[in-house]
Amino acid sequence: MARKMVISVSGKGGTGKTTLAALLLKWLMENTDEVALVVDADPATNLPDVLGVKLEKTVGQVSKEMKDQIERGSLPATTPKQELLEAWVFQTLVEEDRFDLLAMGRSEGEGCYCYVNNVLTKILDTLTKNYSITILDMEAGLEHLSRRTDRDVDVMLVVTDPSKMGFETAKRVKELIKEVHIGVERVYLVGNRFDDGLKDVLEKAADEVGMELAGNIPDDQNVMAHNMAGKPLLELPDDSPAYRAVVEIAKKVGLDTLR
Numbered sequence: 001m002a003r004k005m006v007i008s009v010s011g012k013g014g015t016g017k018t019t020l021a022a023l024l025l026k027w028l029m030e031n032t033d034e035v036a037l038v039v040d041a042d043p044a045t046n047l048p049d050v051l052g053v054k055l056e057k058t059v060g061q062v063s064k065e066m067k068d069q070i071e072r073g074s075l076p077a078t079t080p081k082q083e084l085l086e087a088w089v090f091q092t093l094v095e096e097d098r099f100d101l102l103a104m105g106r107s108e109g110e111g112c113y114c115y116v117n118n119v120l121t122k123i124l125d126t127l128t129k130n131y132s133i134t135i136l137d138m139e140a141g142l143e144h145l146s147r148r149t150d151r152d153v154d155v156m157l158v159v160t161d162p163s164k165m166g167f168e169t170a171k172r173v174k175e176l177i178k179e180v181h182i183g184v185e186r187v188y189l190v191g192n193r194f195d196d197g198l199k200d201v202l203e204k205a206a207d208e209v210g211m212e213l214a215g216n217i218p219d220d221q222n223v224m225a226h227n228m229a230g231k232p233l234l235e236l237p238d239d240s241p242a243y244r245a246v247v248e249i250a251k252k253v254g255l256d257t258l259r
């Protein structure tokens with residue numbers, strides 16, 4: 001197995017995180033022999049649709065079931081709860097030919113249910129070790145940083161569209177990485193939907209937030225058409241402008257070392 005790499009995709013809402021995550025997976029499928037782990041860490045759970053995958057249950061749903069059963073006292077005291085929850089989580093994993101998908105879903109119920117959260121963190125740690133490449137499609141905004149979901153990420157891709165809030169969010173990501181002591185090795189800014197006239201603005205912004213620019217994904221009619229028709233982005237034609245840009249981004253962030 002090639003060297004282990006965990007990549008996360010984050011940024012402001014609607015900037016193109018899921019699109020980038022899906023197209024990176026397409027690149028991996030077309031250019032490597034690796035079976036990737038893809039984690040939808042966004043409670044909205046859009047990634048299965050974008051990948052054309054049928055999902056039965058999210059991790060959030062099975063942990064809620066576990067929580068309810070513990071509270072009702074319907075699990076015998078001797079039940080090894082950690083093993084049981086682990087088994088349930090593994091059952092939610094969707095296994096496709098060339099990738100496996102885990103959807104976190106919502107952590108239902110109020111408050112922090114620390115036992116379940118700790119077990120989940122451990123499961124994710126164990127799971128990522130079985131794959132040479134993991135792609136995490138994060139929740140919009142900054143919450144995941146304070147929850148430290150990204151703590152073991154090697155490459156963080158922060159997506160921004162041409163908006164002030166997009167840049168502000170990217171800037172906060174960079175600051176929070178320091179504040180919460182997450183040891184991400186490499187952080188890149190990725191532009192989405194900047195037209196040629198705005199390339200300078202993007203380069204300047206990358207400088208300003210102190211991130212290396214990984215590239216820009218142009219506005220792409222094919223992406224829109226696939227979205228509208230409910231077609232998986234994995235079927236986007238290879239000569240689509242968005243995919244061509246992602247090919248360059250994949251190389252820039254070192255995914256070709258997995259070949």
Ligand SMILES: Nc1ncnc2c1ncn2[C@@H]1O[C@H](COP(=O)(O)OP(=O)(O)OP(=O)(O)O)[C@@H](O)[C@H]1O
Nearest residue numbers: 013014015016017018019140218219220223224227
């Ligand atoms: N380069 C592009 N060209 C055309 N359409 C795009 C492009 N990037 C994203 N889109 C479209 O914009 C919408 C938002 O993109 P996407 O879902 O990838 O963003 P997101 O950051 O994951 O959003 P959320 O924060 O809601 O998870 C989608 O309908 C997607 O198809």
Ligand SMILES: [Mg+2]
Nearest residue numbers: 017018042046
């Ligand atoms: Mg998304």
